[in-house]
């Protein structure tokens with residue numbers, strides 16, 4: 706469903722992605738994990754064809770790709786209902802005839818139901834909570850039925866309960882509709898119960914595989930180029946960097962996951 710092969714991207718001569726490669730089978734649920742500035746957005750935008758790589762290839766299986774971009778700010782005064790935003794997702798492409806209005810309305814209603822948004826479909830989108838808005842943006846991205854869905858930090862700025870709800874929703878949609886999900890996050894913990902693959906970015910490079918294969922001290926130490934410990938505590942994973950003058954390496958202190966200082 707998605708093959709990224711030796712993808713390299715530079716901005717003004719600075720390499721942001723360095724031969725990143727991974728592949729995702731259809732229906733997989735993959736976390737794209739990395740600290741701020743590690744290149745997650747650049748990778749997603751490269752898959753969408755919005756960033757031109759200096760090397761490597763991306764193959765998406767030819768179908769449509771749904772995308773939920775980062776930091777959507779919906780103006781509270783925007784006179785659009787939640788259902789209007791979902792309907793706009795149907796017009797995202799200029800090709801083809803528009804659906805007749807009844808079929809269109811049915812498709813929007815079905816999509817609103819699929820993301821459990823029927824109850825607030827007629828409210829102004831700017832008045833909705835962060836979690837409700839995220840549901841609407843997911844519906845907007847899925848209303849044309851893509852089999853690959855990319856989401857850029859969809860859990861940022863949500864409270865803990867909304868994070869759990871959005872993760873459960875995405876997992877259900879991925880399972881029921883065989884949608885391949887690639888979701889970026891700087892904290893892998895909320896995704897641990899659902900992700901079957903992980904792509905971990907650091908230093909422009911990536912490692913990928915199952916969580917058990919990737920989230921290991923030896924693997925992440927090789928990726929970061931210095932010693933990393935992976936600690937499991939109270940069901941959460943902490944990625945810990947030891948060493949450096951202040952006990953923590955500045956690079957990893959930007960929090961790829963949760964960083965704890967070893968005394």
Ligand SMILES: Nc1ncnc2c1ncn2[C@@H]1O[C@H](COP(=O)(O)OP(=O)(O)OP(=O)(O)O)[C@@H](O)[C@H]1O
Pocket residue numbers: 716717721739740741742743744745746747748891
């Ligand atoms: N269009 C651009 N021109 C120049 N530099 C860019 C551009 N886009 C991204 N960068 C740089 O590339 C690096 C990776 O940025 P990117 O947004 O992909 O990271 P990220 O992992 O998504 O970070 P965040 O979690 O903060 O969104 C950053 O140093 C950023 O400043």
